């Protein structure tokens with residue numbers, strides 16, 4: 130009862146906020162302010178776009194999945210109100226001193242989910258928009274889910290009532306959803322600090338302990354190389370999102386270099402071109418980049434790197450640690466977040 134009253138009060142508060150944002154947006158004031166603010170670009174951050182929300186939504190994570198109709202509304206609004214630019218334009222802005230148009234917005238997707246190809250790309254192309262897709266390369270190469278999706282799937286579908294955490298030996302009763310989520314959160318923090326073989330070994334131990342059903346062949350959630358090459362041929366940009374999606378601020382320097390180098394090398398081999406754009410994964414822990422990782426991205430040969438820090442990217446930023454703007458779930462917040470970022474503000478950020 131108390132929680133339902135709190136929910137109602139939170140809903141009323143967010144409705145009031147959204148109403149105030151709509152009034153301000155209609156006034157045209159944010160648009161005017163962004164035209165006189167220093168030149169910058171709002172780099173939008175998406176993950177997954179699905180025709181309809183269902184079982185795979187929970188595996189990817191509801192907070193990072195947009196419904197196709199909402200995404201289409203976002204893109205129509207972007208095409209009408211803002212000036213779309215590419216990550217190559219952003220790179221030229223930083224390295225060649227080229228101008229960006231006022232109210233510049235770039236579109237990016239993290240991870241490389243198959244729905245980016247099936248659902249998002251046709252919507253983008255209908256409106257003449259170009260995006261950058263950052264690929265978790267090991268997941269594509271080995272046709273497997275990113276580790277945070279594997280953990281979600283494991284704890285959502287397991288039938289076992291008890292489980293022992295292989296990291297700390299803690300016994301868990303996981304017969305209800307709340308305890309499953311708690312157990313998963315606990316083990317996520319350990320996974321985020323690993324990469325490569327060590328991460329894979331831990332995931333397999335967890336999956337064995339949870340006695341999971343096998344994935345069906347039609348459960349492929351990641352793009353394959355043909356689909357990624359097709360996106361490139363159609364004018365989109367492909368970048369790296371590491372090999373195994375670790376938090377690179379929490380793994381050793383050799384592992385950081387391996388994740389940055391190997392993903393770049395493999396993308397270049399599969400696509401036949403130089404890869405210069407990188408996106409930092411943010412699994413669970415903060416920070417998700419450091420001065421050392423910035424140096425590593427430069428050493429490996431990336432020209433831009435985007436983070437999950439919130440805001441627009443302008444002359445005050447460095448090309449190898451660019452903030453982005455989280456793509457809100459509704460149109461008012463979506464437009465508001467971009468306007469706020471372009472005025473120099475910092476819209477709320479979130480997760481993976």
Ligand SMILES: [Zn+2]
Nearest residue numbers: 239240410481
């Ligand atoms: Zn990611």
